[in-house]
Amino acid sequence: DVKVTQSSRYLVKRTGEKVFLECVQDMDHENMFWYRQDPGLGLRLIYFSYDVKMKEKGDIPEGYSVSREKKERFSLILESASTNQTSMYLCASSFPGRYVLTFGAGSRLTVL
């Protein structure tokens, strides 16, 4: 019954490494999102995409990039991981204007 799948639940990377976080949804949603979740800060939007190859910056895009080559897949890329990017990353998807986001289980990234 899983609808939004994040490829890795736990990752440990070293400073300076390139990191890929993958997200796949099977609901044919146009919108896809990447959030970062930190204690005491809630969820902050990194990037979102409303169509294939389309992307918009969210509130905290610095240090991140995204790729959406297919409708069902949305990737978050950390070009050069830093320790302050240690966090839980949540992928979500939705139909436009429906206001109901379906979230994945999250990817906990630790950068050493």
Add this chain to the structure above:
Amino acid sequence: AQSVTQLDSQVPVFEEAPVELRCNYSSSVSVYLFWYVQYPNQGLQLLLKYLSGSTLVESINGFEAEFNKSQTSFHLRKPSVHISDTAEYFCAVSEGTDDYKLSFGAGTTVTVRA
């Protein structure tokens, strides 16, 4: 950007007791309001939403929230909690017709004890 304040970061409560989670937002325009819940080791899922109409909205598992425009609040309540309600609860607000403009609060962790 919207500001969403959840006034309590931790709420311990005994089983079968009532619970209230407070949420205030800053906006002078019409808003859409949501509560999401995150159970341990799971992603967030929508608990309930207010888009228009009755200011009191209910979820299927006994939670309710009331939109108060004058106080810019959307507090969540449940009259009798269960152990299974242990989770983190997030209030979220959108002030536009685009769902990407969803602002989340910092979250309230509810721990239900027997």
